Amino acid sequence: MSPDSNNAPVTNPDFTIDESCAISLDQNDPLAKFRQQFYQPGESKGDSKIYFAGNSLGLQPMGVRDEISQELDDWAELGVDAHFDGHNPWFSYHELLRDSGARLVGAQPSEVVMMNSLTVNLHLMMASFYRPTKSRFKILMDYPAFPSDVYAIKSQLVHHGYNPSEALIEIRPRDGEHTLRTEDIVKQIERDGQQISLVLLAGVNYFTGQFYDMQAITQAGKKQGCMVGWDLAHAAGNVEMKLHDWDVDFACWCNYKYINSGPGALAGCFVHEKHGNNLGLPRLAGWWGNDPKKRFQMHLLPEFTPQAGADGWQISNPPIFAAAPLKASLALFDQATISALRKKSLTLTGYLQFLIDDISPERFEVITPRQPEARGCQLSILVHRRPEALLQSLKDGGVVCDFRQPNVIRVAPTPLYNSYHEVWRFAQVLKMH
Numbered sequence: 539m540s541p542d543s544n545n546a547p548v549t550n551p552d553f554t555i556d557e558s559c560a561i562s563l564d565q566n567d568p569l570a571k572f573r574q575q576f577y578q579p580g581e582s583k584g585d586s587k588i589y590f591a592g593n594s595l596g597l598q599p600m601g602v603r604d605e606i607s608q609e610l611d612d613w614a615e616l617g618v619d620a621h622f623d624g625h626n627p628w629f630s631y632h633e634l635l636r637d638s639g640a641r642l643v644g645a646q647p648s649e650v651v652m653m654n655s656l657t658v659n660l661h662l663m664m665a666s667f668y669r670p671t672k673s674r675f676k677i678l679m680d681y682p683a684f685p686s687d688v689y690a691i692k693s694q695l696v697h698h699g700y701n702p703s704e705a706l707i708e709i710r711p712r713d714g715e716h717t718l719r720t721e722d723i724v725k726q727i728e729r730d731g732q733q734i735s736l737v738l739l740a741g742v743n744y745f746t747g748q749f750y751d752m753q754a755i756t757q758a759g760k761k762q763g764c765m766v767g768w769d770l771a772h773a774a775g776n777v778e779m780k781l782h783d784w785d786v787d788f789a790c791w792c793n794y795k796y797i798n799s800g801p802g803a804l805a806g807c808f809v810h811e812k813h814g815n816n817l818g819l820p821r822l823a824g825w826w827g828n829d830p831k832k833r834f835q836m837h838l839l840p841e842f843t844p845q846a847g848a849d850g851w852q853i854s855n856p857p858i859f860a861a862a863p864l865k866a867s868l869a870l871f872d873q874a875t876i877s878a879l880r881k882k883s884l885t886l887t888g889y890l891q892f893l894i895d896d897i898s899p900e901r902f903e904v905i906t907p908r909q910p911e912a913r914g915c916q917l918s919i920l921v922h923r924r925p926e927a928l929l930q931s932l933k934d935g936g937v938v939c940d941f942r943q944p945n946v947i948r949v950a951p952t953p954l955y956n957s958y959h960e961v962w963r964f965a966q967v968l969k970m971h
C-alpha cells in the first residue's frame with residue numbers, strides 16, 4: 539500500500555465523463571432510497587445543497603425527532619420513573635445502542651459502549667491503557683493529527699511527568715509525499731517499540747483521508763508489547779473494521795460525523811474483551827460503570843465493583859437527549875449494512891477520482907491515497923491555483939465542503955445520502971475553475 543502507484547489512472551468500465559453516466563449509476567444504486575431518510579440542507583427553500591461535509595457533521599435522519607420526542611414525553615409523563623418504566627428505560631438506554639454499534643466496528647457487543655464524547659473517552663482510555671514505566675513510556679501517533687488528539691495525548695504525557703518533546707513520537711510522511719507508508723509505520727514501531735507504551739493513531743486520517751492498515755499496525759504494536767488504540771472519528775460508519783479479530787486494545791469515535799447523530803452526540807468506545815473481563819484494571823470510576831445490580835445501593839456499598847465489558851468504563855448516567863438521535867441513526871446503518879455502504883462508497887469515491895483525473899493535474903492534486911483499500915469516502919484535494927476563488931465558486935455552486943488553510947479542500951461523498959449526480963455536478967464546478 540505504498541503511495542508509489544499514485545499516478546495510475548482510475549479504470550472502471552462503468553465510468554464515463556458525461557452526465558448520463560451519473561444518472562445511470564444512480565438508477566442502479568440499491569442504496570439510493572436512503573437519501574429520503576435525511577433532511578437535505580436548503581431543500582425546504584428549493585435550493586438543495588451538494589452536501590459533502592458528512593466528515594464534519596452528518597445530516598439529520600428524519601427519525602431523530604421522534605426518538606427525542608419519545609424521551610421528552612416520557613420525562614413529562616413519568617418524571618424519575620422513566621428510568622425504569624419509560625418506553626426506552628433510561629437506566630439501560632445505552633444497551634439499545636450496543637449491538638448496532640458493535641456491528642459498525644467489528645466488535646463483540648460487550649466490547650462497545652456509547653458514552654461521553656470522543657476526546658473525553660480518549661482520556662478515559664489512556665487512564666487505563668497508558669501506564670508508562672521507566673523504560674516504556676512513549677506514545678506513537680500519526681502526523682498531521684486532529685488537534686484535540688494532540689492536546690489530549692500531550693497532556694497525558696505531562697500528567698505522568700514526561701516531556702512531550704521526548705515522549706511523543708509523531709510519524710510523518712516522507713519528504714515529497716502526503717501520506718504515510720505502512721512499511722514506515724511498522725519500521726518505526728520495530729525500532730522504538732520497546733520504549734513505546736501506547737500506539738494511538740487515527741483509523742482514517744482526518745486531513746489526508748488515508749485509511750491506515752489497522753491490522754498490520756496493530757500487529758506490529760502488539761509484537762513489541764505496546765498497547766494499541768485507535769481514534770476512529772473518521773473511520774466509524776465509513777470503512778469496515780474488525781476491531782475484535784485484529785486484537786485492538788481500545789478505540790474511540792464520535793457519532794456526529796459519518797454516523798449522523800447530531801452535534802455533540804454521545805460517542806463510542808471499544809474495549810477489547812480481554813481487558814473488559816479484567817475487573818482489576820485501573821480506571822477512572824463512576825457509578826454508571828458499577829455493577830448495575832448494586833448501583834442503587836448507593837452509600838451502603840461504597841466500594842466500586844466494575845461491570846464486565848466496556849460498560850465498566852462508564853462514569854455518569856448518559857445524556858438521553860444526546861443518545862436518542864444515535865438510536866435513530868444506527869437503525870439506518872442496520873438496514874443498509876456497513877458492507878453494502880462500503881461497496882457503494884468505493885464506487886462513489888472512485889467515480890469522483892475518475893472525474894478529477896479528467897481535469898488537469900496542474901490545477902488539482904488528490905493527496906488521498908489512490909488505492910481504494912487505503913482510503914474511505916473522503917478525497918482531500920490540493921488546489922494549486924487560486925484556492926479562495928474556488929471556494930467562492932463552490933459556494934455559488936451550492937457545494938458544502940471543508941477548506942483547510944492554505945489550499946486543501948476535503949470532500950466526503952457519503953454512500954447513505956449522496957448521489958453520483960452530486961459528484962458529477964461537483965466535478966463541473968472544479969472543471970470551470
Ligand SMILES: *Cc1c(COP(=O)(O)O)cnc(C)c1O
Pocket residue numbers: 655656657658684686687740744769771772792
Ligand atoms: C472530530 C474529531 C475530534 C473531535 O473531538 P470531540 O471530542 O468529539 O469534540 C477529535 N479527534 C478526531 C481525530 C476527530 O476527527
